Amino acid sequence: xxxxxxxxxxxxxxxxxxxxxxxxxxxxxxxxxxxxxxxxxxxxxxxxxxxxxxxxxxxxxxxxxxxxxxxxxxxxxxxxxxxxxxxxxxxxxxxxxxxxxxxxxxxxxxxxxxxxxxxxxxxxxxxxxxxxxxxxxxxxxxxxxxxxxxxxxxxxxxxxxxxxxxxxxxxxxxxxxxxxxxxxxxxxxxxxxxxxxxxxxxxxxxxxxxxxxxxxxxxxxxxxxxxxxxxxxxxxxxxxxxxxxxxxxxxxxxxxxxxxxxxxxxxxxxxxxxxxxxxxxxxxxxxxxxxxxxxxxxxxxxxxxxxxxxxxxxxxxxxxxxxxxxxxxxxxxxxxxxxxxxxxxxxxxxxxxxxxxxxxxxxxxxxxxxxxxxxxxxxxxxxxxxxxxxxxxxxxxxxxxxxxxxxxxxxxxxxxxxxxxxxxxxxxxxxxxxxxxxxxxxxxxxxxxxxxxxxxxxxxxxxxxxxxxxxxxxxxxxxxxxxxxxxxxxxxxxxxxxxxxxxxxxxxxxxxxxxxxxxxxxxxxxxxxxxxxxxxxxxxxxxxxxxxxxxxxxxxxxxxxxxxxxxxxxxxxxxxxxxxxxxxxxxxxxxxxxxxxxxxxxxxxxxxxxxxxxxxxxxxxxxxxxxxxxxxxxxxxxxxxxxxxxxxxxxxxxxxxxxxxxxxxxxxxxxxxxxxxxxxxxxxxxxxxxxxxxxxxxxxxxxxxxxxxxxxxxxxxxxxxxxxxxxxxxxxxxxxxxxxxxxxxxxxxxxxxxxxxxxxxxxxxxxxxxxxxxxxxxxxxxxxxxxxxxxxxxxxxxxxxxxxxxxxxxxxxxxxxxxxxxxxxxxxxxxxxxxxxxxxxxxxxxxxxxxxxxxxxxxxxxxxxxxxxxxxxxxxxxxxxxxxxxxxxxxxxxxxxxxxxxxxxxxxxxxxxxxxxxxxxxxxxxxxxxxxxxxxxxxxxxxxxxxxxxxxxxxxxxxxxxxxxxxxxx
Numbered sequence: 001x002x003x004x005x006x007x008x009x010x011x012x013x014x015x016x017x018x019x020x021x022x023x024x025x026x027x028x029x030x031x032x033x034x035x036x037x038x039x040x041x042x043x044x045x046x047x048x049x050x051x052x053x054x055x056x057x058x059x060x061x062x063x064x065x066x067x068x069x070x071x072x073x074x075x076x077x078x079x080x081x082x083x084x085x086x087x088x089x090x091x092x093x094x095x096x097x098x099x100x101x102x103x104x105x106x107x108x109x110x111x112x113x114x115x116x117x118x119x120x121x122x123x124x125x126x127x128x129x130x131x132x133x134x135x136x137x138x139x140x141x142x143x144x145x146x147x148x149x150x151x152x153x154x155x156x157x158x159x160x161x162x163x164x165x166x167x168x169x170x171x172x173x174x175x176x177x178x179x180x181x182x183x184x185x186x187x188x189x190x191x192x193x194x195x196x197x198x199x200x201x202x203x204x205x206x207x208x209x210x211x212x213x214x215x216x217x218x219x220x221x222x223x224x225x226x227x228x229x230x231x232x233x234x235x236x237x238x239x240x241x242x243x244x245x246x247x248x249x250x251x252x253x254x255x256x257x258x259x260x261x262x263x264x265x266x267x268x269x270x271x272x273x274x275x276x277x278x279x280x281x282x283x284x285x286x287x288x289x290x291x292x293x294x295x296x297x298x299x300x301x302x303x304x305x306x307x308x309x310x311x312x313x314x315x316x317x318x319x320x321x322x323x324x325x326x327x328x329x330x331x332x333x334x335x336x337x338x339x340x341x342x343x344x345x346x347x348x349x350x351x352x353x354x355x356x357x358x359x360x361x362x363x364x365x366x367x368x369x370x371x372x373x374x375x376x377x378x379x380x381x382x383x384x385x386x387x388x389x390x391x392x393x394x395x396x397x398x399x400x401x402x403x404x405x406x407x408x409x410x411x412x413x414x415x416x417x418x419x420x421x422x423x424x425x426x427x428x429x430x431x432x433x434x435x436x437x438x439x440x441x442x443x444x445x446x447x448x449x450x451x452x453x454x455x456x457x458x459x460x461x462x463x464x465x466x467x468x469x470x471x472x473x474x475x476x477x478x479x480x481x482x483x484x485x486x487x488x489x490x491x492x493x494x495x496x497x498x499x500x501x502x503x504x505x506x507x508x509x510x511x512x513x514x515x516x517x518x519x520x521x522x523x524x525x526x527x528x529x530x531x532x533x534x535x536x537x538x539x540x541x542x543x544x545x546x547x548x549x550x551x552x553x554x555x556x557x558x559x560x561x562x563x564x565x566x567x568x569x570x571x572x573x574x575x576x577x578x579x580x581x582x583x584x585x586x587x588x589x590x591x592x593x594x595x596x597x598x599x600x601x602x603x604x605x606x607x608x609x610x611x612x613x614x615x616x617x618x619x620x621x622x623x624x625x626x627x628x629x630x631x632x633x634x635x636x637x638x639x640x641x642x643x644x645x646x647x648x649x650x651x652x653x654x655x656x657x658x659x660x661x662x663x664x665x666x667x668x669x670x671x672x673x674x675x676x677x678x679x680x681x682x683x684x685x686x687x688x689x690x691x692x693x694x695x696x697x698x699x700x701x702x703x704x705x706x707x708x709x710x711x712x713x714x715x716x717x718x719x720x721x722x723x724x725x726x727x728x729x730x731x732x733x734x735x736x737x738x739x740x741x742x743x744x745x746x747x748x749x750x751x752x753x754x755x756x757x758x759x760x761x762x763x764x765x766x767x768x769x770x771x772x773x774x775x776x777x778x779x780x781x782x783x784x785x786x787x788x789x790x791x792x793x794x795x796x797x798x799x800x801x802x803x804x805x806x807x808x809x810x811x812x813x814x815x816x817x818x819x820x821x822x823x824x825x826x827x828x829x830x831x832x833x834x835x836x837x838x839x840x841x842x843x844x845x846x847x848x849x850x851x852x853x854x855x856x857x858x859x860x861x862x863x864x865x866x867x868x869x870x871x872x873x874x875x876x877x878x879x880x881x882x883x884x885x886x887x888x889x890x891x892x893x894x895x896x897x898x899x900x901x902x903x904x905x906x907x908x909x910x911x912x913x914x915x916x917x918x919x920x921x922x923x924x925x926x927x928x929x930x931x932x933x934x935x936x937x938x939x940x941x942x943x944x945x946x947x948x949x950x951x952x953x954x955x956x957x958x959x960x961x962x963x964x965x966x967x968x969x970x
Contacts, residue, residue: 003233004031012419014387015400019415022229027212027239032404032414033228034220034397040088040890041111041221042397044102045122046405048246049094049209050182055197056136056189057205059094060154061127063135065206066092066101069117070124072512074505076819077117083815084515084878086110086885089395095333096174096183097248098409100402104395106890108223112231113514119235122210129199130497134824136202137194138497139478141490148479148490150195150471151850156786157829158189160848163464163784164669165264165278165344169457170328173282173340176260176453181251183334191785192467195474212236214244216408220397248335248410251284257452263460265783267970275459279351280327280342281358284451288337288406291416292423295382297337299427300441301330302378303370305341308579308656309591311374312341315361317655321354322346324662333402335410339445342454345662351456359447366442375431375438377595384599384627386420388550390892464783468951501824510874518877518921521884525913528900535749536756540736541904543897547740550599551631551748552623552894554901555638556606556735557728559618559690561764566724567693568702572657573724574603574620576645580652583644587652590641597633599625601641605694609687609838611907616687619735619905620728625894628744635751639758642729647721650714657710661703668970672788672947673845675780677834679945680792682774685839689772697780697947697969698772730762735905739897776943779953779964786828787948789846789855793938796840800934804919805927806835809866811886812879812928817865818844821858826851833862837916838906842938852946852956860939866932871925883920 004022007030011018017036024031049058066078074080081090089104101122103114137152161167171186178184186193219228266275288294304312305325313325323345331338343354391399400418408414430437460466479487533540559570578594578601581587594601601624610617622641626634647653668675675697682692692698709717727733736752738745796802813833822831828849835842844859891899903913946953946964957964 003236004229008413008415010415010419012415014421015389015418019418020225021415024212024232024236026241027236028241029212029215029217029236030408031217031229031232032219032408033225034218034400035225036220036222038221038396039106040104040395040397041106041108041223042089042102042104042218042395042401043111043115043118044100044218044398044401045119046098046100046216046218046409047122047209047214048097048248048409049099049187050097050246050248051185051187052182053196054186054190054193055201056154056158056187056194057197057202058099058187059189060132060136060197060202061205062092062094062099063154064127064131064202065125065210066118066121067131067135068126069120070126071120072117073126074509074513075500077121077513079815079819080510080513080878081114081117082882083811083875084881085114086516086881086888087114088890089398090114094187096187097335098405100405102398102401104398106888107516107520109520110516111223112227113516115231116514123212123235125206127203127206130500132199132202133493133497134501136197138493139490140494141487142494144484144487144491148475148482150475151827152194153823153827153829154189155191155194156827156850157848158194159191159785159850160669160829161188162191163265163786164666165266165457166326166666167670168262168264169278169280169326169455170340172260172262172457173280173327173453173455174331174334174338176258176455177282177284177338177451178251181249183251192470209244209246211242211244212239213242214246216405218401218404220400251336253284254451257450257454259454259456261456261458263463264457265463266459266461267783267968275461276323276345277348277351277459278326278342278344278457279346279354279454280340281355281452281454282327282338282340283446283449285337285339285445285449287335287410288332291419292426294332294337294406294417295420295423296427296438296441297330297445298332299378299382300438300445301339302382303374303438305329306378306381307591307595309374309588311365311370312358312361314588315357316341316343316354317659319357321350321357323658325659332406344666345658348456348458351454355454362442362446366439366447369436370438371592373589373592373596377592379428379431380597381595381600383424386424388548388599390894392892392895393889395890464785465951468785498825501820507872507874515878516881518880521881521921522888523917523921525910525917526888527910528896530900530904535736535753536731538731538734538736538756540738540752541901542745543739543900544742544745545739545893545896547744547893549628549744550625551628551634551744552625552739552897553634553752554737554898555622555624556619556737557621558733558735559620559728560766561727561733562724563767564769566720566727567690568699569720569724570605570620571694571699572653572660573721574605574622575656575660576647576653576721577622577641578603579656580649581646582640583646584640594637597626597630598637599627601637606902606905607687607691607694608902608906609685609836610905611838611912613907614686616685616690617905618687618690628747631748632751635755639755643758645725647725648718650710653717654707654710657703657707661700661707664700664703665970668782668947669784672784673790673832673847676788676790676945676947677843677845679774679778679780680790680843680943681836681841682772683776683943684792684794684797684841686769686771687839688841692774693772698774700969726762727764729759731756731759732762732764734759737897737901739893775965777964778945779957779966780945780947780969781950781953781966782947782970784948786848786850787846787852787946787952789849789852789948790843790945791856791859791938791942792841792843793942794840795842795934795938798934798937798941800840802837802840803927804837804916805923806837806931807886807916807920808879808883808923809928809931810835811882812875813862815882817862818858822846822849822855826854826858828855831855849948852948852952853959856944863932863935863939866928866935869925869928869932871928876923876925880920880923884917887917887920
């Protein structure tokens, strides 16, 4: 293409990719074209967007540019894409100094449709003032004699973020290191500062930074590389080069370490326990553009804190000064990379001891040396990750794009960070020569580096309340200064904004959004091979898939033989298998062995309802992976941890317990909807209450009680753990799931058989489980400025008969009614409608929601919305396409094998899946109305769980006459 000049053309053998870097001649925009055979294609356009304050301007702009553009003048093009796309990823992300807009799809037509909408959105957005108000902030007033309030989606999103102590600590730690820099502000936005942002500033920001001259454009996958250039040339036509002052400067180096202290709300500690603090010690390290520097810092981070046995992490946990590790480790998404670690759950007066312990430990490691086994384990682990390139559900191409940007954004070579063989070989060569390689890095980057800060997050009961009072006083002061005309304008604006939000897009506007046709969809489901075999009397599920020489082995242990009172011990028992040690190896040596010889072993649970059954399927899994050459070592490790785990280690078990408790507490705010959903579903079926007991609010209460029991009656706790082992680790309870090609399976099969034959044979009668009862209407209070509102019920028990059209309807509700009522109008960051067709349980869930009763009212009005819906053919088509996209989600080989196994356990046959697909494809508008009728029963029969602000929950209780049973979680 004449519009682009080729800068670099390079093959990357380790990624089986040809990478070509181009420059757009007219604008200077750079385009990286990654050509390979990955069908999960990725596109992204990224702009440098350094903030100059903490109003959240880059974040609000990220939301707003996808809210209507010149060629696609609908209210929410982003939502319209979600309705009717086969996308495997569609989103946008704000970082400390950049905003990126990536999409991914396996369908080439869909892929370029997504690109079309995104490119017009970022380059030619409408961004009128009402979009700024909806996405950012605005004054809201419902009556002239009422009180003015703040509303806005980002405003409430960040209220949620600022209610999370872990998020606060991460934000303050970064700010502490970069006081004279764009990183010294919160690009996401501080809720106390967001209302300072004006529409004029908002518009000027787009005019300044959203220009092709400030863009990095990225393609990845198996689409036509020439079409990439042709399409981009068309979008960039007419633009000229422009000087955009967006260079990210370097922060001047500190000459002395600094200390900072900030308050946070720990919740109510009226039960006699002192509130706990959190502390990190943080360093600015080096610029991240150099590939070897980036790799060695990644390895060093893994050595220091990457596993429970890592020396710095172990020193911190062993100290007893806190409950769990704090800090984000290595932050690579900054021009100058940073490192952060510390402890949460500390006595605030001991923050200095934590800092000194970190420094002393690093000094000792630099002086006395790092255990070579630890180094070998970390190097192997990092190398395995690079070669496997397993990004889970996250598209591989997107992960690589983000890696490119860590150098590309700052003027470096994007390809250099992708080709890992050369820097990896260099590091290995240094180690093979006997150099004190990582010790020298500790000396350079930590001990001799005074660009350091220590940040203490100090508990202050009622801090959130004080922030709310300050917000109220600020609003009252603003309202006092408003004339009657000012108030009338705000009232009129509130009504106009709601009217815009409620006014549907015209058919002509909606028709501008490109979509697929139903004829573009595959009529048949994608199948995953499964062969059911028997080895040593145990059931084996084998999936013949190409895995590039990696063995993926899942060992499942049936929980059903366990007495009910032992279920809550299962997650900690699973953790103990790989983190407590064996009869011959303490947990440090075991961790080193796992790291040196395998790609990792982790534990997890799978609990689900079963087709046409009141009973569930409940399993603990050990999930291991290794190269085929190391499969024998993987089997040997699994044998040792299953047969010789040494559970009688009270101190190590206490550490794991406190870490688990701290992680659960830290997850309450960022994952509030998940906790609400689990609590709701615990009412309706066996799998629901088992999940709650092993991973919900009930489990958190159990962990708190267990932490006291470990100190007071360890022998009883140990007896429970031994009972779990005796019942579960048997040939009678085990299931094997293996994903590997046939040649590899021929090698591994006898190894698996030998492992299974060593397991004891124990016949256990299945105990009786009794469903647990929880309050039907429950308010769970946490120190948060927002809420997570859930309502649910079992539609099968209310007379509904399943039809797969409900999947289409769920997709539609999420992107229309609930999006508009709860997010756009209500100001919540998100809302979802979840239906489990195996159990019949449905739940409405909101996320970072400023409302409570208003949200429940929207839930209750959903049935009437569906019954009265006039659904046109185009809207129906889009929802069907979006649903098929979810059904055909892209999966890597290990995920395919695991998914096939979960379907088998829940008795989901390929034939039943095909019937569901056909019902989805045949969905009609009448199906929407029928489901609306079924939902009507939920209005009066649904149960409610709210996790959130005590003030909001208590206010709702007063209005509704005490209908919620209130319980404090934090």
